[in-house]
Amino acid sequence: MSNHDQPLIVGAGPVGLAAALFLARQGIVPRVVEMRHAPAPHSRGMAVNPRTLEILEHTGISRQMLELGLPIRGVLFHRHHRKFAELSLAGIHPHYPFMLALSQASTERLLARALDRAGVAVERGLKMIDCRPDEDGVAVVLEPSGGGMLKAIECPWILAADGAHSTAREKLKLDFGGSTLGEEWYLADVQLRTGLAADHAHVFLFDHGRFLFMLRMVDDALRDMPGEPLWRVMSNRPEPLSQLVQAEQAGVPIWESEFHVSHRIVDMMAFDDVYFAGDAAHLHSPIGARGMNLGVEDAWVFSELVRTNRMAEYDALRRPVDRQVVRRVELLTRMIAAQSPFSRVARQIALPVAVKTPILRGRMLAAVTGLDHELPDLSHPAKTDQ
Secondary structure, three states, rough: HHHHHEEEEOOHHHHHHHHHHHHHHOOOOOOEEOOOOOOOOOOOOOOOOOHHHHHHHHHHHHHHHHHEEEEEEEEEEEEEOOEEEEEEEOOOOOOOOOEOOHHHHHHHHHHHHHHOOOOOEEEEOOOEEEEEEOEEEEEEEEEEEEOOOEEEEEEEEEEEEOOOHHHHHHHHHOEEEEEEEEEEEEEEEEEEEEEOOEEEEEEEEHHHOOOEEEEEEEOOOHHOOOOOOOEEEEEEEOOHHHHHHOEOOOOOOOEEEEEEEEEEOOOOOEEEEEEOHHHEEOOOOOOOOOHHHHHHHHHHHHHHHHHOOOHHHHHHHHHHHHHHHHHHHHHHHHHHOOOOOOHHHHHHHHHHHHHHHHHHHHHHHHHHHHOOOOOOOOOOOOOOOO
């Protein structure tokens, strides 16, 4: 295959790696470039949902994930030091009735190993600085991350999985409309001594819209770390570790970060022969654990469309789904974060009712597990005129 015939995937996070693996298993060998010289040592994503386990099952990676991860059976909501609501995942999926606590870093390692076995090497330290659709596909300019001679190439198409600050999206001047919450959120990954159930996520709701989220963190690179188990602690107020409830810090945090929460979606997920997936296409809060998972689904749909010669359908198939997910997650996020007095009252009253009302409970469960829509039937090639 000549360079001109070889498609390009920009970004070697879980979305780019998954897309490359799906394609390689179909006999389509993409070129994968990544500006970072090494994978990120810390994980924004912290859970794998049932839909992702479904999608990855045929690759053997789901089995490896299950061997490493910890099943999360539900979410417990606490207020005034007592549980006041529970969202159980029992029965949500016939094979995977749980979320799987497993770090994004672990997921990336599993995907990277499988991709390497499939004969595709990630070219690290190589940044795409320009892309222009033309009559032959896409003209691309690559630059070594540390500086050096620019490389101009032609490729039939690009999958831009290059994150929230996507170069491809910027160069094509695509709108990334949406909103950003005014307050920063804070997280810490830290060892804790606690009697909280490790097989549940925990949400503590406080006065004035403050919340604290806690979930067991599972990372295969840290499984031999001595001491107490590792937890992700997240809050919409500074110093989340000072707000611990029913838990005590048992070590120095291995990672702390602060970030703004945005809910955005690109106005076109396909522009000529440039396609967008993952954070390059949509952003939302970590509540619901849909970020990495939704991106892996983008990658699967895209690879199936490549296989069946239906790439022209990508935007129509994905953008409505992704837009609805972003909206649902934003509504859930605003209810949990409760920035106004009215929403705080609604959170206190409506949440216990919602988790006990079958239709509302079902919608919440579907939203957080990735099962709020059906996967498209992509088994048949596109029809052509005879």
